[in-house]
Amino acid sequence: MTVRTRFAPSPTGYLHIGGARTALFSWAFARHHGGTFVLRIEDTDLERSTPEAVQAILDGMSWLGLAHDEGPFYQMQRMERYRAVLADMLAQGTAYYCYSSPEEVEAMRERQRAAGDKPRYDGTWRPEAGKTLPPVPADRKPVIRFKNPLDGDVSWNDVVKGTITISNKELDDLVIARPDGTPTYNFCVAIDDWDMQITHVIRGDDHVNNTPRQINILNALGASLPQYGHVPMILGPDGQKLSKRRNAVSVTDYADKGYLPESMLNYLARLGWSHGDDEIFSMEQMCSWFDLTHLSGSAAQFNPEKLDWINNHYIKAADNARLAELIRPSMLAAGAEFAGAPDLAAVIALFKERANTTVMLAESAMLFYRQPAPEAALLQQHLTDAVRPALQQYAELLKTVAWDKAAISAALKTVLAEHGLKMPQLAMPLRLLLTGQLQTPSIDAVIDLFGRETVAARLAVAFA
Known part of the structure; x- marks a missing residue:
């Protein structure tokens, strides 16, 4: 079996730290097995997806050096394929048209809540032998729902969390196409993973609830299933979920703050994965070591001081000429005068031992590139x-x-x-x-x- 992994972000914002770690793990696993790493842009959320966000994701991946082997594939460019599969599912009876209005669906859920039941679609339009369906409402465009199994369980051996089993009674008939014909997230993901022959899906554990739905769709299509691994979220220094209000969560934020990509990769690798007591290692070493058995099932906590320590290590090891090219633009913006001044690479050698970021390095080096103004x-x-x-x-x-x-x-x-x-x-x-x-x-x-x-x-x- 050829290992095929994927990173599939939604372009509704920047490439965040959690996404970057997921991409790193998927990339490293593919590299370890000599497999293929696929980049897929899941852009069916038309209201929130933007070209700027797509570019931000591509820029973040490029800065980290996580090169994809195939893609990027865009879901909005695969609509014909999705519609063809939907048509086949309707013909085979694994999907059906549902004419219930949003108000009607909400009303049925309210009744279920009042009765103490789990709110779910009640199957009004689900075709069954001997069942008479209601008259089709005039001028109402239907959604397409997946005909989820009514009995049994969905079970998979999660490579991070172990065996996970969910009863089909907990799942309702998922909407897989909106009234305008646009397919929904879980449907597109299942079809993409099938078509792209993805063998291993490594993603955040916020997707655990999506997995049984995607498995049932794949089973209905007679498709082979990938192995799933759901890694826990990354917590902030305060023990809470990372948020933009409290933490820098965008990969490009860290680039702007003066962190080297190799530092960020090394640090992210240790957030939920380990190789003995090794703290500092190259990506070549990581790829040679990486397997899914050492992914942690516990949430990792982001430690800025640890990232600073790792970044300082890589700054000290970095070529001075490379560091000079990195900090020169910001120094020019701060008014640095390089004409007749010392060689910047030589100046960097004086300061790099104590610099945790290239921003600190640039600020320290400025004393050689401005006129003195002592008090x-x-x-x-x-x-x-x-x-x-x-x-x-x-x-x-x-x-x-x-x-x-x-x-x-x-x-x-x-x-x-x-x-x-x-x-x-x-x-x-x-x-x-x-x-x-x-x-x-x-x-x-x-x-x-x-x-x-x-x-x-x-x-x-x-x-x-």
């Missing part, structure tokens, strides 16, 4: 008459010293010793004059990167 009060505090002679001597030495970090540091120590000063007494005014701030990497590294001419010009301000 007058800070200059007065640190550039004292006791320090000024030492600063002037050091500025003179820097005009001729070999320009490397070791020589710059040695000259600094010489001046400190001659003037009986401690390192902070000279390093602080140097930082203020060169960068405008008191917190920087080691002062010898800062001086080395700025270059002789820039350092000389900025220190000269102290003696003007």
Whole structure:
């Protein structure tokens, strides 16, 4: 059997964290087995589906690097196929026209609630042997309902949750086509999984209630069933369901916040799946390890601090030139001046050890790409008459010293010793004059990167 998985988002918004994890698990399982990963856009919700949302999903998948092998397939482009299957089901008696109005259906459900029964369609228009159907109402377009089995159970071995069994008495005759002929969600999903020969459906456990309906439709069609696995939801740091109001839930939000795609993939992989105690691993490693037996049946909790730790790991491991290209646009937008400034990749090397995001990295690097504007009060505090002679001597030495970090540091120590000063007494005014701030990497590294001419010009301000 060739493994075929799918990711099938509805384009009613961004690609959210839960969807991205589902896509990752489906992608990794296909890759592990040398199978096929299908991307399907379930866009039959015409009121809420938008081209912008479709693009947001495609962009999110592209950023994560979860390349599909087939697709994207769009349900709205498969209407002829759905109508053909509907016609066959009507002919075979596994589906029927229902002329009950929405008001009539709601009334029957109210009666059932009042009687303490589960509300469901009562089968008024369901054809049965010896049953006389009501007269067809004039000028009323019918829906098409699936003729669900009346007895027995729907049971499947869920690869995450174990055996799940639901009585057919709990299921009513599902509407599979609206009055305008547009097929409904569960019908389209069943037909798509059948046509696309999907062997494994990995999705969120909010779909558990859909599964018995889809299984019954597939059984009525004589189609083979995929294996189903329903992964629990992701909870926010507060233990509640992730929501846009409280949490960043869009994948592209995390891209904008400075997280690397490999960090997000690594982190999402550990939300509901594990391989021993491994915390950091490549996608190649994940694909070689991934199976469905290690998916957790418990809800995973999103931990921003853990994501920051993983992102810091990948930033430290990332090529500096790549990081430079990532942060350059935002630095330009913040007013960075790159002409005559130090090489950005070299600057990144100074800051990446402590940067949890590329946004933090860009903010830190800015001190090399803007004119210093030290506060007058800070200059007065640190550039004292006791320090000024030492600063002037050091500025003179820097005009001729070999320009490397070791020589710059040695000259600094010489001046400190001659003037009986401690390192902070000279390093602080140097930082203020060169960068405008008191917190920087080691002062010898800062001086080395700025270059002789820039350092000389900025220190000269102290003696003007």
